[in-house]
Amino acid sequence: MTDDVAEALLAGPRGRRLCLEYARTVSSDVSEVLFWLAHRADRNPGTLITIGTGDGDESEYEEPDPSTADLVAQLEPVGSAPVDEAAVQAALRVSVDTAMYWQEPDGTDVVACQPELVAALRPIAEMIAASDSARSWDAPRRTEQWAVDWRSPDDAAPLPTPHTVLATWSDQRRTEETEAHSERPADPRAMWTGTWWSVPVFTLATRGTIVGALDLVEDSLGWEEATLIPVRGAGRTLEIRSPEHWVDLCRAYPLEVTASARHDWYRVTGRAGRWLIPDWSRVAHEWDAVHLSTLAYLRSATALIEIDDEYASVIGGWAPDSTIWLTDVAREWDGPRQHWVRPDNADEWSRVGTQDA
Numbered sequence: 001m002t003d004d005v006a007e008a009l010l011a012g013p014r015g016r017r018l019c020l021e022y023a024r025t026v027s028s029d030v031s032e033v034l035f036w037l038a039h040r041a042d043r044n045p046g047t048l049i050t051i052g053t054g055d056g057d058e059s060e061y062e063e064p065d066p067s068t069a070d071l072v073a074q075l076e077p078v079g080s081a082p083v084d085e086a087a088v089q090a091a092l093r094v095s096v097d098t099a100m101y102w103q104e105p106d107g108t109d110v111v112a113c114q115p116e117l118v119a120a121l122r123p124i125a126e127m128i129a130a131s132d133s134a135r136s137w138d139a140p141r142r143t144e145q146w147a148v149d150w151r152s153p154d155d156a157a158p159l160p161t162p163h164t165v166l167a168t169w170s171d172q173r174r175t176e177e178t179e180a181h182s183e184r185p186a187d188p189r190a191m192w193t194g195t196w197w198s199v200p201v202f203t204l205a206t207r208g209t210i211v212g213a214l215d216l217v218e219d220s221l222g223w224e225e226a227t228l229i230p231v232r233g234a235g236r237t238l239e240i241r242s243p244e245h246w247v248d249l250c251r252a253y254p255l256e257v258t259a260s261a262r263h264d265w266y267r268v269t270g271r272a273g274r275w276l277i278p279d280w281s282r283v284a285h286e287w288d289a290v291h292l293s294t295l296a297y298l299r300s301a302t303a304l305i306e307i308d309d310e311y312a313s314v315i316g317g318w319a320p321d322s323t324i325w326l327t328d329v330a331r332e333w334d335g336p337r338q339h340w341v342r343p344d345n346a347d348e349w350s351r352v353g354t355q356d357a
Contacts, residue, residue, distance in 0.1 A: 002126065003126070003129075005125075005129035005137065005295060006125040006126045007125075008242075008298065008299040009125040009128065009129065009298055009299070010118055010121060010125050011299055012298050012299035012301070013105065013109055013301070013303050014095045014096070014297060014298045014299075015125070015298035015299055016109075016112040016113060016117075016118065016121060017094070017095040017109055017112055018091050018298060019112070019121040019124045019128060020034065020108060020111070020112045020117070021090070021091035021094045021095055022091035022124060022128060023074075023078045023124055024091075025084075025090050026078060026084050027074060027075075027077075030074045030078065033066040033070050033071045033074055034071060034108065036064050036066050037066060037068065037107070038106070038107030038108040038110070039107055040107070042106055042107030042110070043103075043104045043107075044104075045107065068111075068116055068117065069116075071111070071117065072116060072117065072120040075120045075124065076123075078123075078124055079123025079124045079127055080123065083127050083128065083130070085132055088134070089215075092133070092320075093215050093216060096216045096217065096297075096319065096320060097217065097220050099218045099219070100302070101196040101197075101264060101268050101314065101317065102193055102196050102264045102268070103264075103267050109302075134295075136208075136294070136321075137293065137294040137295040137320075137321075138293050138294075138295045138296075139293065139321075140237070140291060141208065141239070141323050142208045142209075143232060144230065144231075145206035145231040145233070145323060145330070146206055146208075146209070146213045146228050146229065147159060147204065147205070147206045147207075147213075147231050148213040148226050148227070148228055148229070149226065149229065150223040150225070150226050151226075151227060152339065153227050153337055153339050156227040156337065159204055159330075159332055160202060160204050161328055162203045162284075162326055162327055162328055162330075163284075163327060163328050165203040165204075166281055167281070169200040169202070169280065169281075170280070170281040173257070176195055177256065177258075177259055177260045180194060180259035180260040184259060188266035189263075189266065192263040193263060194261060194264060195260050195261065196264040196265065197316055197318075198277045198278075198314060198315050198316045199280070199316075199317060199324050200280055201317065203324060204231075204325040204330055205324055205325070206231045206330070207319070207321055207322055210340075212319075212320065213228060214228075214349045215349070217319065222345045223342070224341060224342050225340065225341045225342070226339075226340045226349070227337050227339055228337065228338040228340060229332055230332065230334075231330050231333055232330065232331065233288070233289060233330030233331065234288075234329055235287075235288030235327065235329040236286070236288050237287070237288065237289045237291055237323070238286075238289070238291070239290075239291050239293065240290060240291065240293065240296050240315075241296050242296055242299065243296075243299060243300045243303070243305045245296070246300060246305055247306075247313070249278045249283065249290075250277065251307065253278045253279040253282040254276045254278075254279065254311075255276060255277050255278065255280075256274065256275070257275050257277050258273075258274045261275050261314075265314050268302060268316075269304040269312075271304055273310070273311070273312060274310055274312075275311065275312060275313060275314070276307055277313060280324075280326060284326035287326060288325065288326060288327045288329045289323050289324065289327075289330070290326065291322070291323045292315070292319075292321070293321060294320035294321045297318070297320035297321075298320070301315050301316070301318070302314070302316075338351055338353075339351070339352050339353045340352065
């Protein structure tokens with residue numbers, strides 16, 4: 001089982017990023033070398049400003065120029081040291097936060113996918129796979145779930161009703177695809193963006209743990225308070241535990257999104273071609289909810305998922321250990337809503353109170 005988890009981590013962009021971020025967290029030497037390699041590899045590296053020592057030395061500054069081999073050498077001792085569970089959790093947060101579906105992979109993702117780096121990350125992947133943190137990454141949906149509203153309890157909204165949201169999503173997605181076909185350029189390299197999410201954005205989405213709901217957020221916006229809402233739901237839950245499960249879903253309920261998603265997903269994957277996502281309005285006829293395991297996320301998110309010779313897909317905008325509800329079977333559960341705060345974007349969230357439902 002550990003070997004399977006390690007293989008899944010190394011096969012996926014978010015899994016490789018997790019391993020590399022773990023090494024960066026526990027090793028200052030890795031952090032320094034990786035900084036310069038990622039800066040050089042980034043398509044949009046920005047500008048570095050250097051500050052002199054003030055000793056009057058006017059000699060020209062030379063940036064460090066480490067090689068991939070230098071990084072490989074620094075990674076070796078990381079994989080042979082005892083696992084740091086806190087560092088695993090920190091690396092997972094960064095991997096999720098840096099997932100992007102609308103632009104090219106950043107420099108660190110580019111570095112992590114180099115074959116020599118993948119080989120060097122294997123001992124780290126095996127160590128993480130055997131950690132306590134990874135034990136639940138392939139688990140199915142838990143009975144107790146949590147929905148998060150990034151507002152205070154005084155301003156938090158009622159839970160959305162999936163049936164209504166899904167009907168609206170279906171109409172809007174089809175309309176956008178039709179309009180994009182005639183109005184947007186067919187060249188995937190054109191500077192255009194559209195709807196890159198693979199799931200209905202505004203339907204009820206829940207997480208298996210409070211920590212996951214607060215910390216494992218893609219492209220987080222620095223929220224400083226949140227309301228956690230206890231949720232439970234019965235019904236039929238489809239488990240997505242691998243890219244193959246996603247492929248099966250796309251084949252069973254295909255919805256073409258080529259015209260509306262091609263530009264964003266070309267930048268993410270480098271693939272020019274036709275694209276599918278599941279037609280969630282049809283999925284809802286058979287399933288009440290769909291759950292994406294953490295391991296499936298690490299293997300599949302921001303990755304190219306080939307469906308057949310003509311079509312491919314991307315799992316975009318769906319957080320790890322997250323359940324998307326397609327029918328109105330989930331309810332706010334008995335027990336108070338929880339108010340959590342993180343003043344000044346601190347590292348840790350703190351619970352400050354409760355509110356009756």
